[in-house]
Amino acid sequence: MMGRPLLPLSRLWQTIAVLVMVAVCLGAGSALQRAREARYEVPPIEEDSLYITSGRALRFMTAGYNALAADLYWIRTIQYYGNTKLKTKAEGTTPTAQTDYRLLYPLLDLTTTLDPRFNIAYRFGSIFLAEAYPGGPGRPDLAIALLEKGVRERPDKWEYMQDIGFVHYWWTHDFQAAATWFLRAADVPGAPWFLRSLAATTLAEGGDRRSSRLMWQAIRESAEIDWLKNEAERRLLQLLALDQIDALQPLVDQFTQTNGAPPADWTPLVRAGRLPGVPLDPSRAAPYEIDASGRVGVSRRSPLFPLPVEPQRMFTPPFA
Amino acid sequence: MKVIGWIALNAFRESVRDKVLYNLVAFAILLIGASYLIGQLTAGQDVKIIKDLGLASTSIFGVFMAIFIGIGLVSKEVERRSIYGLLAKPIERYQLVLGKYAGLLLTLAINLAIMAAALYAVLGFMTWRTNPVIRTTWDAPGVDPRMLAAIGLTFVELSIVTAIALCFSTFSTPILSAAFTFGIFLAGRLSADLRNFNQVVDSPAAATLASALYWVLPNLAPFDVRAQVVHGQPVTFDYVVLTVGYGALYIAALLAVATLVFSRRDFK
Numbered sequence: 118m119m120g121r122p123l124l125p126l127s128r129l130w131q132t133i134a135v136l137v138m139v140a141v142c143l144g145a146g147s148a149l150q151r152a153r154e155a156r157y158e159v160p161p162i163e164e165d166s167l168y169i170t171s172g173r174a175l176r177f178m179t180a181g182y183n184a185l186a187a188d189l190y191w192i193r194t195i196q197y198y199g200n201t202k203l204k205t206k207a208e209g210t211t212p213t214a215q216t217d218y219r220l221l222y223p224l225l226d227l228t229t230t231l232d233p234r235f236n237i238a239y240r241f242g243s244i245f246l247a248e249a250y251p252g253g254p255g256r257p258d259l260a261i262a263l264l265e266k267g268v269r270e271r272p273d274k275w276e277y278m279q280d281i282g283f284v285h286y287w288w289t290h291d292f293q294a295a296a297t298w299f300l301r302a303a304d305v306p307g308a309p310w311f312l313r314s315l316a317a318t319t320l321a322e323g324g325d326r327r328s329s330r331l332m333w334q335a336i337r338e339s340a341e342i343d344w345l346k347n348e349a350e351r352r353l354l355q356l357l358a359l360d361q362i363d364a365l366q367p368l369v370d371q372f373t374q375t376n377g378a379p380p381a382d383w384t385p386l387v388r389a390g391r392l393p394g395v396p397l398d399p400s401r402a403a404p405y406e407i408d409a410s411g412r413v414g415v416s417r418r419s420p421l422f423p424l425p426v427e428p429q430r431m432f433t434p435p436f437a
Numbered sequence: 438m439k440v441i442g443w444i445a446l447n448a449f450r451e452s453v454r455d456k457v458l459y460n461l462v463a464f465a466i467l468l469i470g471a472s473y474l475i476g477q478l479t480a481g482q483d484v485k486i487i488k489d490l491g492l493a494s495t496s497i498f499g500v501f502m503a504i505f506i507g508i509g510l511v512s513k514e515v516e517r518r519s520i521y522g523l524l525a526k527p528i529e530r531y532q533l534v535l536g537k538y539a540g541l542l543l544t545l546a547i548n549l550a551i552m553a554a555a556l557y558a559v560l561g562f563m564t565w566r567t568n569p570v571i572r573t574t575w576d577a578p579g580v581d582p583r584m585l586a587a588i589g590l591t592f593v594e595l596s597i598v599t600a601i602a603l604c605f606s607t608f609s610t611p612i613l614s615a616a617f618t619f620g621i622f623l624a625g626r627l628s629a630d631l632r633n634f635n636q637v638v639d640s641p642a643a644a645t646l647a648s649a650l651y652w653v654l655p656n657l658a659p660f661d662v663r664a665q666v667v668h669g670q671p672v673t674f675d676y677v678v679l680t681v682g683y684g685a686l687y688i689a690a691l692l693a694v695a696t697l698v699f700s701r702r703d704f705k
Contacts, residue, residue, distance in 0.1 A: 185489050
């Protein structure tokens, strides 16, 4: 049995006509937009802007919904960092207004002002603010300032103190300050045992690769997001590459001494049976390279490039 | 008491007929849609952000409901002239005010309960989907019963906002009532700054006025414990009791004013 139609025929046709009209208008509108954009290209956004820089003003403007606003700024921070990093790959090695990460600190500062317990923002900042160009702005001072803000808010967070010590150790090479922060972190209830020995090692053998490895391993273990974990993994691979370069360099030096000139590549050493094959760096993405002066290093194509400048030892043995 | 109960039930039915519950569908869609999108954008902070978004949405939707339904509670009856029929019945005016208020609170409570259930469902799904190793790095568990403290205090905050809206509704037009209520809500959220006003102005008179306003305006900031809860910080029982106690006294004062104004109003 036929039921009552949902709509009388005239109303049904009216509805269909309206839907068709909407589809036609939207389709035609899109076509016009495409035509306009083909003739008058939409200019790319040249510069990232931060219209509000005062965290206090933002706290007022969000009428108490600060945590939600902090989330929005956090999303903007990681998008800004990611986009800038992509631009550095496209635009070369010299920082420009678009690639110098100038907004990274203000964005992280706003995020942590709106939500002072936003743990990951502090830890993200500690790694990427200090990182030298092209991976970051190369501002260990700002990384420390952000982490100190975190310590003021959360004096129970030994991780922030460990990170400050780490920035001093790795970037400013101030081993005294690094050891002081590691000890301060070790005094926090619940802090891991290795911080105290890390402080001792830093003071006694500042700059050695073993301490660096221990620190990056600690950061990898306590990393909460993949970005930090991946960065720690990359740093550990860089340290492994430095070990491997130390093993390869004497072979190249010996070849240079014997032949009067360094080899152009690894082929002569492989043919001579000194190496089983062309040595790849630990990322497995590219072989090690030998420059014109005979120094072994990682390829510019490698994700490990550039290798870190190793800190000098704090104490030089008196009779060395 | 029975009369107040009947009026409350009718006020609740009326708000359901006003399709207020569509609000919930919008909330659920927003939350579920956001949870999928946010995971792609937040570098591992998806659960924190879903909690922030869910709890803030609960509050924002609730405030809009409290204001826009609250302002119509009495004025709508006057506008439709149904107030004459109501007052002709053996109902005291204070019973009408309290009944209407209780009805809107019932609507808000049911809304909040459904929104909280939707939020817990999304968080339960996210927790189930997340690797247990990653879960150990979260500040607080995904499905955290402590969030109920934040939702409970939000309900008390909304009860104050509703009482403000009802109070204005007894003597003012709906548009002005909405504007006044929203203004007082904002001032209440930011009133902590009034307390320290003497540190930014030299005039003792201005500082005294600001201080007086601080004590008179509703202090709504203490009802916001969302950030603490999301970060797994404790919210003590004492704090909740003191805050709810303050809220109850403030509501009692507002309802007393509303009842007084409404009982003296001449509808001829």
